Amino acid sequence: MNVPGGLAGEQQRRGAQGDAPPADPPPGRDTDAALLDRLRSGQEEAFAELVDRWSPSLLRVAVLQTRSHALAEEAVQDTWLAVLQGIDGFEGRASLRTWVFRILLYTSRAKAERERRVPSFTDAAGRTAPSGAGHLTAEEACLGTDHPHWPGHWSQPPRSWAQVPDDAALGSELQRHINDAIAALPPRQRAVLTLRDVEGFSADEVCSALDLEPGNQRVLLHRARASVRVALASYLAEER
Amino acid sequence: MPTGRDLPCVELVDLVTDYLDDTLDPEQRARFEEHLAACPGCVRYVEQIRATVSMLSRMPTKDLSEPARQRLLDAFRERRGRDGPATP
Secondary structure, eight states: OOOOSSSHHHHHHHHHHOSSOOSSOOTTSOOHHHHHHHHHTTOHHHHHHHHHHHHHHHHHHHHHHHSOHHHHHHHHHHHHHHHHHHTTTOOOSSOHHHHHHHHHHHHHHHHHHHHTOSOOGGGOTTOOSSOBTTBOOHHHHBOOTTOSSSTTOBSSOOOOBOOOOTTSOOOHHHHHHHHHHHHTSOHHHHHHHIIIIITOOOHHHHHHHHTOOHHHHHHHHHHHHHHHHHHHHHHHBOOO | OOOTTOOOHHHHHHHHHHHHTTOSOHHHHHHHHHHHTTOHHHHHHHHHHHHHHHHHTTOOOOOOOHHHHHHHHHHHHHHHOOSOSOOO
């Protein structure tokens, strides 16, 4: 079997593509404390560096929460302004990065709800989340645990997917399906999945950013991934 | 025929997140991999979850527009700046 046991490979691939800054600052960059000092003492260059370094990721997260580039950009601006407001009082119990992304998540969710850009889980009319278009969740596709011969085993195993190479950029249609799949998630699943799998935050960082117990974070991530998998199966499953 | 030790597929699915995070204890991990060795359906499921995460990690970032960036630097200068006019 050649199934990798961890996601360390994803982090390496992410770094190699250069399209988003890594979650941890590379050696030689400011620590949080040094950066805070520079910001608090009014060094504009420090703020510009931070804005340039983190805004691409902040925008990516905000677009996934709001489904609107315009709203996302507003959310990112509001976030940086809130950072300026709060920087003196920031106690450093969380890392600077988790603090900034936490502000961003709350800001973008508030904007999305105010503008009603994101269908809430209950009024996604016609969409019986998470399955659709004949693609089943694992629970739906497995035999009952009381089955006499194969309790809990697949009755309809997953259909094979067209190959999506790991090092390829995503096509725009696939991106659209991923956007749709993420938008269909309940808000907390969406937030956890975005931070963990899109942005590469660790489990601890996500718990810190979203005020979650580890067990809760794991369940939200698990359900979100299962739902996104089913949604993508509609697009990627090969015809029989 | 499943043995007493065999992990049902529906339970394996429940453990996928822990497996990929490498947080299963050695015994659970052994049962998990033993099941994979005999179950193409589960191999495919795990691979699809892994592929899903891989795709998510490749969603493109966006650039902040130059006007927005400039507004932020202006705000910093107004509220906190000590250095005088910004270098372009």
